[in-house]
Amino acid sequence: MKKFIFFIFVILFSSKSFAVVTIDITRGNLEPLPTAISNFYIDNPEKFSEKMKALKLEENLPKVIKGNLMRSGLFYVLDNKSYIQQPKLSHLKPRFEDWRLIKAQIMVSGKLKIDEKNRLRVEFRLWDVVSAKEIEGLALFATPSSWRRIAHIISDKIYQRLTGEEGYFDTRIIYVAESGPKTQRIKKLAIMDQDGANNKFLTLGNELVLTPRFSPNGKMVTYMSYFKNLPRVYLLNIETGIQEVVGDFPGMTFAPRFSPDGKKVIMSFARDGNSDIYTMDIESRRVEQITSNPAIDTSPSFSPDGRFIVFNSDRSGFQQIYVMRSDGRGVKRISRGKGLYGTPVWSPRGDLIAFTKINKGKFYIGVMRTDGTGERLLTQNFYQEAPSWSPNGRVLIFYRETASGKKGQGASANLWAVDITGYNEVKIKTPTDASDPSWSGLLSK
Amino acid sequence: MFRSLSLSIIFHVGIFAITFFTLPFIVKKPIDVPPIISIDLIQISEKTALPFAPKAKEIIDKIKEEKEKERVVTKQAPPKIVKKEKQDAVPMPDQIKKKKPKQTDKQNPEEIKDEIRQSSEFEKKELFDPNKIAALIDKSKEESATINKKESLEITQDQDSTVSLDKGLSITQEDAIKAQIFKCWNIPLGLPYNEDLTVRIRLKLNKDGSILSSEVLDHVRMNRPGQGFYKVLAESALRAVRLCNPLKMPATGHDKWKDLQLNFDAKEMLKG
Amino acid sequence: MLTKNIRNFAIITVLGFLVSACATGGKRSAEDWYTGSDTVKFLASGVPDRVFFATNKSSVHSAAKETLAKQAAYIKSSGISVVIEGHADERGTREYNLALGERRANAVRDYLMSQGVSGGKITVISYGKERPVNPESSRLAWSQNRRSVTIKAK
Numbered sequence: 001m002k003k004f005i006f007f008i009f010v011i012l013f014s015s016k017s018f019a020v021v022t023i024d025i026t027r028g029n030l031e032p033l034p035t036a037i038s039n040f041y042i043d044n045p046e047k048f049s050e051k052m053k054a055l056k057l058e059e060n061l062p063k064v065i066k067g068n069l070m071r072s073g074l075f076y077v078l079d080n081k082s083y084i085q086q087p088k089l090s091h092l093k094p095r096f097e098d099w100r101l102i103k104a105q106i107m108v109s110g111k112l113k114i115d116e117k118n119r120l121r122v123e124f125r126l127w128d129v130v131s132a133k134e135i136e137g138l139a140l141f142a143t144p145s146s147w148r149r150i151a152h153i154i155s156d157k158i159y160q161r162l163t164g165e166e167g168y169f170d171t172r173i174i175y176v177a178e179s180g181p182k183t184q185r186i187k188k189l190a191i192m193d194q195d196g197a198n199n200k201f202l203t204l205g206n207e208l209v210l211t212p213r214f215s216p217n218g219k220m221v222t223y224m225s226y227f228k229n230l231p232r233v234y235l236l237n238i239e240t241g242i243q244e245v246v247g248d249f250p251g252m253t254f255a256p257r258f259s260p261d262g263k264k265v266i267m268s269f270a271r272d273g274n275s276d277i278y279t280m281d282i283e284s285r286r287v288e289q290i291t292s293n294p295a296i297d298t299s300p301s302f303s304p305d306g307r308f309i310v311f312n313s314d315r316s317g318f319q320q321i322y323v324m325r326s327d328g329r330g331v332k333r334i335s336r337g338k339g340l341y342g343t344p345v346w347s348p349r350g351d352l353i354a355f356t357k358i359n360k361g362k363f364y365i366g367v368m369r370t371d372g373t374g375e376r377l378l379t380q381n382f383y384q385e386a387p388s389w390s391p392n393g394r395v396l397i398f399y400r401e402t403a404s405g406k407k408g409q410g411a412s413a414n415l416w417a418v419d420i421t422g423y424n425e426v427k428i429k430t431p432t433d434a435s436d437p438s439w440s441g442l443l444s445k
Numbered sequence: 446m447f448r449s450l451s452l453s454i455i456f457h458v459g460i461f462a463i464t465f466f467t468l469p470f471i472v473k474k475p476i477d478v479p480p481i482i483s484i485d486l487i488q489i490s491e492k493t494a495l496p497f498a499p500k501a502k503e504i505i506d507k508i509k510e511e512k513e514k515e516r517v518v519t520k521q522a523p524p525k526i527v528k529k530e531k532q533d534a535v536p537m538p539d540q541i542k543k544k545k546p547k548q549t550d551k552q553n554p555e556e557i558k559d560e561i562r563q564s565s566e567f568e569k570k571e572l573f574d575p576n577k578i579a580a581l582i583d584k585s586k587e588e589s590a591t592i593n594k595k596e597s598l599e600i601t602q603d604q605d606s607t608v609s610l611d612k613g614l615s616i617t618q619e620d621a622i623k624a625q626i627f628k629c630w631n632i633p634l635g636l637p638y639n640e641d642l643t644v645r646i647r648l649k650l651n652k653d654g655s656i657l658s659s660e661v662l663d664h665v666r667m668n669r670p671g672q673g674f675y676k677v678l679a680e681s682a683l684r685a686v687r688l689c690n691p692l693k694m695p696a697t698g699h700d701k702w703k704d705l706q707l708n709f710d711a712k713e714m715l716k717g
Numbered sequence: 718m719l720t721k722n723i724r725n726f727a728i729i730t731v732l733g734f735l736v737s738a739c740a741t742g743g744k745r746s747a748e749d750w751y752t753g754s755d756t757v758k759f760l761a762s763g764v765p766d767r768v769f770f771a772t773n774k775s776s777v778h779s780a781a782k783e784t785l786a787k788q789a790a791y792i793k794s795s796g797i798s799v800v801i802e803g804h805a806d807e808r809g810t811r812e813y814n815l816a817l818g819e820r821r822a823n824a825v826r827d828y829l830m831s832q833g834v835s836g837g838k839i840t841v842i843s844y845g846k847e848r849p850v851n852p853e854s855s856r857l858a859w860s861q862n863r864r865s866v867t868i869k870a871k
Binding site: 025 | 613614619622623626627628629630631632633634635636647673674676677680682683684685687688701702704705706707708709710711712713714
């Protein structure tokens with residue numbers, strides 16, 4: 001019995017001293033993930049027409065993927081001049097040592113083929129070079145002309161597999177293309193892929209157009225136009241090009257957005273010097289007044305579940321951010337810091353509200369929690385405003401204007417994007433000056 | 446506006462004039478300086494060193510020995526690494542450019558052979574059959590479990606009277622391992638910093654520090670729906686461990702550190 | 718010695734307060750409307766076509782009231798209809814500036830109506846910050862852009 005008790009004690013104590021050595025790893029490097037994207041290879045080149053061959057998809061498809069991943073700031077794509085293995089071999093069975101030599105941790109390979117139905121079939125594989133295994137593989141079919149969308153969908157898959165987050169590359173951006181002197185700016189509605197490709201103008205520039213926003217399904221746009229010198233909110237169908245004025249308001253309507261179910265337009269209506277928030281049901285045309293306050297109430301934005309609205313009001317004497325229920329009750333101020341706050345917009349993930357802040361002559365883009373706590377300023381500039389969320393709630397696109405000289409020289413407006421952690425500020429290329437950007441949802445949804 | 450500006454200027458000038466005349470009066474007063482105390486800097490070890498308890502002294506001497514051995518180990522380690530690099534092809538990317546023209550000549554006739562070789566490897570070894578790999582992992586889990594049981598029983602039977610104070614690795618040794626892993630771990634930047642994500646990896650190490658087996662302790666969680674972030678973090682941790690293979694470990698005391706558990710927690714770094 | 722120092726300190730403190738009180742910084746936002754004559758056009762001989770506003774404000778100050786009284790007299794006597802444009806400077810967010818321009822234009826309209834101009838003769842439009850008269854990024858330019866312009870309706 002004594003021996004047994006001794007045995008127990010010894011086990012208890014010995015298990016402590018011969019326990020597994022445990023070390024906490026709390027640091028690493030925050031470098032973008034080193035990635036290699038091999039050129040794709042063409043499986044049956046004899047079936048590719050001259051026109052198809054001219055597209056050089058084996059090079060250009062990976063190029064688009066590379067651009068997307070690099071711009072996200074989370075990946076570093078190694079120059080393919082340093083790659084050792086040929087595309088065909090890297091797709092069948094990569095020699096991982098070759099890829100480890102150039103310090104890649106992840107490798108993307110792909111194959112292009114014209115199938116029996118004359119469709120373009122794109123197959124890609126994602127390899128974990130370090131652990132020497134395939135971690136994702138997918139085949140996609142499309143018409144050759146939509147090859148860019150395939151590249152974006154592949155980019156989204158890679159992004160999701162390696163970050164855990166949904167991607168945002170298969171999306172479009174609508175914005176206002178600007179040109180001309182500052183005192184007489186010409187503004188047109190423009191739409192483009194999120195990487196700047198496929199840029200198209202939607203209006204001619206004969207009247208001012210401002211603040212365009214996508215509908216949740218990406219097929220409609222609501223915006224404000226000075227058509228016939230009457231500033232009103234309009235709806236535009238992107239495919240048909242048909243425009244129509246929203247409602248029959250006897251005064252200026254502006255700052256429009258869609259509700260999350262796409263059925264209503266929410267906007268400001270100004271009358272006798274007072275601006276209040278109204279909604280209009282697109283089908284029934286029923287108009288509802290949401291705020292009724294002598295102060296300026298504008299820039300309304302729905303929460304993704306449609307239950308709340310965040311908006312900008314100067315009812316305290318200065319521009320601040322407020323949240324209310326979608327019926328207009330329960331108005332609560334949420335902005336707390338010093339300075340003026342404007343352009344609040346609710347994240348599609350529901351967790352954050354992005355805004356513009358003006359303090360001591362400086363403009364900031366920031367985020368705060370939906371109760372106003374946790375305010376973080378992401379970037380500062382001479383002039384910047386109007387953030388819009390990527391569909392995964394990670395990236396904000398906004399616009400900046402530069403200061404101009406005596407005759408307006410040096411004036412320029414450009415689109416910029418920043419990650420919600422505040423790093424990876426990038427300029428978005430547009431063919432002209434640009435402002436008022438708005439991000440669509442994922443096109444594939 | 447001009448009225449207030451001129452008033453302001455007048456008053457500013459007035460203040461300058463007054464301070465110019467009054468400051469000397471204020472400065473002139475002598476300050477009472479406290480007397481200077483001279484201080485002797487005493488080495489604590491010389492004056493206050495207490496004799497160690499005999500058991501404790503033994504352990505501290507052991508640690509000192511190991512530290513010296515470790516210094517020897519680290520001196521030896523670099524030459525090993527250099528040798529390895531020379532055996533493989535030169536890894537520098539810019540040097541690869543020069544080599545490429547030579548390689549392409551060779552590759553054309555060799556390409557067919559490679560393909561055949563590789564496809565036969567494919568069929569024979571079936572390296573990419575995920576089911577088989579899963580089976581292997583499960584087996585190894587069972588094996589390691591039985592080995593652990595056996596070992597713990599053996600240990601209790603041989604129980605010594607000297608119980609070591611530390612866990613098998615000194616703090617400096619732990620720091621050395623941490624430093625290695627820190628360099629190898631590429632933290633996925635997209636992870637949320639407000640979620641509880643810690644990945645625990647159990648390693649079995651050989652005497653030379655190379656990894657015998659690695660296992661994510663909570664690997665069932667990796668494949669659960671909604672645990673995308675955990676999976677991403679676990680995979681990054683596994684890559685870190687594999688990139689750091691072989692780990693630089695002390696030359697002795699293999700029994701103490703052959704079972705290593707690394708807890709990967711990115712919270713601090715992501716908070717920024 | 719001590720009393721001398723106290724006296725010196727007191728003098729400096731008092732003067733310091735006086736100086737800071739006279740500084741224009743605190744009053745600036747309430748008084749920074751444009752008071753010059755550049756960019757001002759004329760509705761009719763002797764009738765300036767515009768009034769200016771302080772930053773973020775839409776109140777009609779005394780100098781503006783003088784101008785508007787002249788405008789009102791002219792509008793009534795000539796029987797013309799007018800459009801009142803409200804504008805804002807570039808140092809604010811676009812949507813809020815549209816609302817602010819509308820408020821300014823309406824403040825002018827309200828004053829003209831208080832001077833006897835019939836509401837039916839007045840239309841109001843806001844251009845926010847979209848149509849500055851001075852493209853420079855300077856305090857002066859911004860004060861010239863914070864305006865409400867009365868135009869003969871077509």
